[in-house]
Amino acid sequence: MDLEFIRKQFPSLKNGYTFMDNAGGSQILGTAVKNIQDYYLNYNVQLGASYDVSANAGKALLKSTEKVAQFINASDPKEVIMGASSTMLLRILSICISHSWKAGDEIIITNTDHEANVSCWRDLENKGVKIKIWKVDPNSFELELNELSNLLSNQTKLVAVTHCSNVLGSINPIKQIAQIVHEAGALICVDGVAFAPHRKVDVQELDVDFYVFSWYKVYGPHLAVMYGKLPLLIGMPGINHNFFKAEDVPYKFQPGNYNFELTYSLKAIPEYLEELYDHHFEGNKFSEVEKHDASFELIAEYEAQLAQELLSYLNSVHEIRIIGNTSAASNKRVPTISFIHKNLKSSEIVEKVDKDKIGIRFGDFYAKQLIKDLDLEHCNGVVRVSLVHYNTLEEVAKLIESFKKIF
Numbered sequence: 001m002d003l004e005f006i007r008k009q010f011p012s013l014k015n016g017y018t019f020m021d022n023a024g025g026s027q028i029l030g031t032a033v034k035n036i037q038d039y040y041l042n043y044n045v046q047l048g049a050s051y052d053v054s055a056n057a058g059k060a061l062l063k064s065t066e067k068v069a070q071f072i073n074a075s076d077p078k079e080v081i082m083g084a085s086s087t088m089l090l091r092i093l094s095i096c097i098s099h100s101w102k103a104g105d106e107i108i109i110t111n112t113d114h115e116a117n118v119s120c121w122r123d124l125e126n127k128g129v130k131i132k133i134w135k136v137d138p139n140s141f142e143l144e145l146n147e148l149s150n151l152l153s154n155q156t157k158l159v160a161v162t163h164c165s166n167v168l169g170s171i172n173p174i175k176q177i178a179q180i181v182h183e184a185g186a187l188i189c190v191d192g193v194a195f196a197p198h199r200k201v202d203v204q205e206l207d208v209d210f211y212v213f214s215w216y217k218v219y220g221p222h223l224a225v226m227y228g229k230l231p232l233l234i235g236m237p238g239i240n241h242n243f244f245k246a247e248d249v250p251y252k253f254q255p256g257n258y259n260f261e262l263t264y265s266l267k268a269i270p271e272y273l274e275e276l277y278d279h280h281f282e283g284n285k286f287s288e289v290e291k292h293d294a295s296f297e298l299i300a301e302y303e304a305q306l307a308q309e310l311l312s313y314l315n316s317v318h319e320i321r322i323i324g325n326t327s328a329a330s331n332k333r334v335p336t337i338s339f340i341h342k343n344l345k346s347s348e349i350v351e352k353v354d355k356d357k358i359g360i361r362f363g364d365f366y367a368k369q370l371i372k373d374l375d376l377e378h379c380n381g382v383v384r385v386s387l388v389h390y391n392t393l394e395e396v397a398k399l400i401e402s403f404k405k406i407f
Contacts, residue, residue, distance in 0.1 A: 001280070001298065001299075001302040001389065002279060002280065003390070003392050005279050006276070006389065006390050007390050007392075009029055009030060009031070009272060009275075009390075010027045010028070010029060010030065010219070010390055011030045011033070012027045012028070013027060013390060016357070017357050017358075017359065018356075018357060018358040018359060018391075018395045018398060018399070019359050019391070020358060020359055020360045020385050020386060020387060020391065020395070020399060021359045021360055021361045021384075021386060022197065022217070022386045022387065022388040022391075023166050023194055023197075023217065023336045023365070023384065023386030024217075024361060024365075024386070025216050025217055025222075026197055026216070026217050026218065026219050026388055027219070027390070028216070028219060028220060028221065029219045029220065029268045029269065029272055031268040031271065031272065032219070032220050032221060032265040032266070032268035032269070033265070034268075035264055035265035035267065035268050036221065036261050036262065036264070036265045038264070039057075039060070039260060039261040039264040039265070040261055042056075043056065043057035043060055043061075043260070043264070044057075044260075044261070045057055047061070047257075047260070057260070060264060061260060061263055061264055062077070063267070064263055064264050064265075064266055064267045065077045065080055065082075065263065067266070067267045067270055067271075068080050068225060068266055068267075068270075070270070070288065070289065071201075071269070071270045071292065072201045072202070072203050072211070072225075072227055073201075073202045073203055073204045073205065073289070074203055074204075074227055075204060075230070076230050078230055078233070078249045078250055079203075079227055079228055079229065079230050079233065079249075079250075080225060080226075080227060080250060081225065081226040081227075081228065081233075081249075081250040081253045081254060082223060082224070082225055082250070082254060082258035082259065082263050083223075083224050083225070083226060083253075083254065083258070084222075084223070084224065084259070085116075085214060085222075085224050086116050086191065086193050086212045086213060086214045086224045086226075087115075087116040087120075088224070089212050089224050089225075089226040090116050090117055090120045090189070090191070090212055090226075091120045092226075092239050092253055093120070093189065093210060093212075093226065093228070093253075094120035094121055094123070094124065095120075095239060096236045096237055096238060096239055096253065097158070097187075097232075097236050098124050098127070098129070099236065099237050100236075101124070101127070101129055101157055102127075102128065103127065103128025103129070104128060104129075104130065104155055105128075105129050105130070105155055105157045106129070106130045106131075106132055106153060106155040106156045106157060107121045107124065107129055107130070107131055107132070107156070107157060107158050107159075107160065108131075108132045108133075108134055108148070108151050108152070108156060108158070108159040108160070108186075109121050109122070109131060109132075109133055109134070109159075109160045109161075110133065110134045110135070110136070110143060110160070110161050110162065111133055111134070111135045111136060111369040111370050111373050112136050112143065112162055112165045112167070112168060112367065112370050113160065113161065113162045113165075113191060113367065113369075113370075114162065114166055114191060114193065114194075114365070114366045114367055115366040115367075115368060116191060116193070116212075116366070117160045117161075117162060117189065117191040117212075118160070118369065121158075121160050129157075130155070132151045132156075133369075134147055134148055134151055134159075134161070135147070135373065136168075136370065136373075138373070138374055141168050141170060141323065141324050141325060142170065143161070143172055145173075145176065145177070145180065148177065148180060148181075149180060152180070152181070152184040152186065153184075154185070156181075156184055156185070156186040157186060157187065158186055158187045158188070158189055159177070159181045159186055159187070159188050159189070160188075160189045160190075160191070161174070161177060161188065161189075161190060161191070162190070162191045162192075162193075162194065162195075163190050163191065163192040163194070163195035163196075163211075164192070164194040164195035164198075164333075164334055164336075165194065165324070165336075165367065165370070166193065166194040166336060166365050166366075166367060167323065167324070167336075167338050167364075167365055167367045167370055167371070167382060167384065168323065168324035168325070168333075168336075168338065168370075169194075169324045169325070169333040169334050169335070169336035169337055169338065170324055170325050170332065170333050171195065171199070171331070171332060171333060171334065174188075174190055174206050174208065175205065175206050175207065178206060178207045178208055178209075179207070182207070187209040187210070187232070188208050188209050188210070189208075189209065189210040189211075189212075190206070190208050190210065190211045190212070191212055191213070192211050192212060192213040193212070193213045193214050193217055194217075194334065194336060195213070195334065196213040196214075196217070196218045197217050197218045197219070197334075197388055198296075198299065198300065198303060198334040198335070198388070198389075199296055199299075199300060199334070200292060200293055200296040201213070203227045208227070209228065209229050209232055210226060210227065210228045210229075210232075211226070211227040212224065212225070212226045212227075213225060215262075215266060215269070218269060219268075219269055219272065220262075220265060220266055220268065220269050221262040221265050221266075222262070223259055223262040223263065223266070226253075230249065233249045233250070233253070234246050234247055234249055237252075238251075238252025238253050239252070239253060239255055240252045240253070240254065240255045241255075270288065270292060273291060273292045273295040273296070274288055274291045274292070274295075276291075276295040276298070277291035277292075277294050277295045277298075278291070280295075280298060281294065299389045300330040301330065302389055303330065303334065303335045303387065303388070303389055304328050304329065304330040304335075305328075305393065306335050306387045306391055306393065306396055307328035307333065307334075307335040307337060307387065308328035309393055309396045309397070309400075310335075310337055310385060310387070310396050310399070310400070311326060311327075311328050311337060313400045313403070314337070314339055317403075317407060318342075319341050319342040319343055319344075319407060320339050320340070320341055320342070320407070321339060321340050321342070322337070322338070322339050323338040323339055323340060323374065323376070323382050324337065324338055335386070335387035335388070335391075336384065336385075336386040336387075337384070337385045337386070337387075338382035338383065338384045338385075339382060339383055340376060340379045340382055340383070341379075341383075341407055343407075344406070344407060345379055345380045346362035346363070346379050346380045346381055346382055346383045347362050347380040348406075349362070349383050349403075349406055349407070350362040350383055352402075352405070352406050353399070353402050353403070353406070356398070356402045358395075358398065358399055358402055360383065360384065360385050360386075360399070361383075361384050361386075362380055362381055362382065362383050362384065363380065363381040363382075363384075364376075364377075364381045364382075365381070365384060385399065
């Protein structure tokens with residue numbers, strides 16, 4: 001990994017601060033910022049008019065949406081729904097999909113998920129929908145598949161699960177989970193927020209029904225995307241004006257329309273992965289999708305090195321307990337690493353690290369049920385260090401030196 005090349009793509013990294021709270025929000029690509037400016041200067045009109053600027057704006061936004069569809073391997077750009085946040089998109093989904101549900105229907109959620117993929121489903125208890133909880137093993141920190149099978153029934157409508165825990169950092173076998181869910185006659189909704197910055201999202205390969213993540217954690221602007229299989233989206237009512245037809249997808253799920261300038265900026269993300277490939281693998285002629293795949297493989301390999309460096313140190317400290325898999329293996333986890341200390345509260349540790357101009361964080365990260373079930377509230381939650389591929393081994397060493405002053 002040519003870190004000099006990579007870090008030049010993120011202008012905010014020049015300010016000398018060490019960003020290790022990336023699971024809360026990554027730094028944005030400079031090209032994404034330029035795209036936002038480009039939209040305002042050249043396309044800032046309402047869509048759907050006959051004059052040239054409006055027509056060109058529509059074409060530019062369609063091209064950007066098609067790029068997003070290609071990026072996640074959606075079969076049709078209509079399966080791509082833009083929204084203000086993952087929380088909002090999941091809330092819209094829960095409202096729309098539950099119109100035909102009745103008392104006695106069941107939803108399975110996990111105790112590892114961010115509240116975005118929890119509260120919107122729990123609120124359906126008000127109409128008699130039953131909520132079942134798939135709980136993580138408190139020793140292995142894994143969601144056991146046999147436990148899911150035990151929870152599924154003929155009444156199960158949907159299983160809501162995270163692709164990667166924003167606390168544990170562990171990667172769940174979504175393709176395998178989707179197969180189990182579908183064999184039971186249910187649908188699967190996946191929160192990919194903590195996964196998408198680190199690995200390729202391929203919604204067709206995973207065979208998920210719905211998949212949601214936030215672009216501001218994938219090097220873009222504060223915007224989110226929800227994928228849904230087209231027949232499912234057409235078959236459910238929307239949340240937009242009552243004159244919208246069933247086939248008006250994705251518009252019927254985007255009240256007030258979507259954010260044009262931020263959507264236009266998203267093309268910067270796949271283009272960055274293509275440039276990353278071209279820089280590291282000069283001379284090879286791959287398709288855009290193949291370049292995305294290869295770049296994510298490169299990222300995974302490098303991030304495992306970052307995780308290994310930090311985990312090796314944390315594992316050597318007797319008073320520390322890793323909350324998650326202690327291995328740095330890229331097929332097991334992303335470099336979102338959480339821990340607690342036997343004698344220090346998580347808040348004490350983070351506040352001392354703050355003085356070294358290193359951004360890490362403590363708390364429950366809206367995975368409130370997980371922190372409660374693991375009995376970590378008395379620690380003020382966990383200390384979380386969330387790395388991405390623009391972080392360096394030197395920055396990790398700097399963090400370790402900061403920790404050594406504390407414990």
